[in-house]
Amino acid sequence: MTKSSAPSGRSEAPRAWRHLAFFTTHYPQITAQLADDPRRILPPDHQRFAALSACAPSEVRVVFLGQDPYPTPGHAHGLAFSVDPDVRPLPRSLTNIFKEMEDDLGSHPKTGDLRAWAAQGVLLLNTVLSVPAGEANGHKDLGWQQLAHEVLAEVSCRPTAFVLWGKQAQNLRKHIHPGPHLMIETAHPSPLSARRGFFGSKPFSRINDWLRERGEQPINWTQE
Template identity: 65%
Template sequence: MPGLPPIPGPWADLPFFSDAYPAIAAQLTGPDILPPAEQRLAALDLCPPEACRVVILGQDPYPTPGHAHGLAFSVEPDVRPLPRSLNNIYKEMQDDLGGAPVNGDLRFWARQGVLLLNSSLSVPAGQAGAHAKLGWSALTRQVLARLSDRPRAFVLWGGHAQKFRDAITGDGHLILASAHPSPLSARRGFFGSRPFSSVNNWLRTQGDTPIDWIGST
């Protein structure tokens, strides 16, 4: 199927992949669609449902070529300077935990069970938000519904992410909602929200291992 990589097996039964995937794939042609096709479902591939403990919901991939690689807010390790939203995330982490990762590659979070999911999984280069109405939101809702089957931590940064809150059902979840880390909104409630320690404190109450957010272990 052109434009999209193979479906990660543990998620393949979601209705999205039979109902909407073919139509979206048909529109994802040309070299200016980011991230590259083979990385588009990387977040789901790295974090199957049974391993997922935390969900961080973003909006759409970075529209700068060479930045997005399929995980919300993450960039390739050689990207400098960091995107401004990620830089603000690291500022908040520094205040919250006393440190931050050495680069912008967050795949090590995914390997600990943090699903870094964008609500749109594609973007044309230089056109932030251009695929917001392409149909990806159905996948977001189905993923959140699937992950509502047992208590998990859900981190919803900004009004766009918070529109999906109703897709999270059931009891016992930790749901953290605050302003987005974007420079336009970070000072309106993101800075000072301490999401990283809040998630780890909650995981401890569940008898679970905290996330190593900094990469110190």
């Protein structure tokens, strides 16, 4: 069966990540539940693993851990915090991320499309990879979190920068192998919490300073 003719709710595991146990132990059941869900599911199934498809395990240098996809139709496209380039206005969390970037670096991308980050080894991974339209956290009980656990364990075998915004992301720190990582843990950029430690945290310059210290190319966050 080709990808284009796959049934609704089905997206093939990215080749570079297919060895993870999740795709045998959990994904078949999740696929069945998605197929039985009559609601509109976001993002479209062919974009569900877009974050993993953009970064093979050996290419990951930075991990941003999100919660679940944007529940507004037309926003989510498979990468945490990112939206398609024509989305206006931006989601409020992304607006705050850009405000912090402006303060940190003096600039920010012209659109909310963060795929240029992914091309540089930035894994923008949600812990839940699907959501019913208009129902944030509507799929939090499907079992998606197991994939995030395994991805964190996989990429933390090498020094990596981890950005854990908010308690939900920080609770997954136990799945990160100890190592010479950069750990950035602050409040979530949501309007409900951003002023409790997210603003002023300067994550983007801190990551680039860490990469330079390791002799690695810094991330071009602003896409200029």
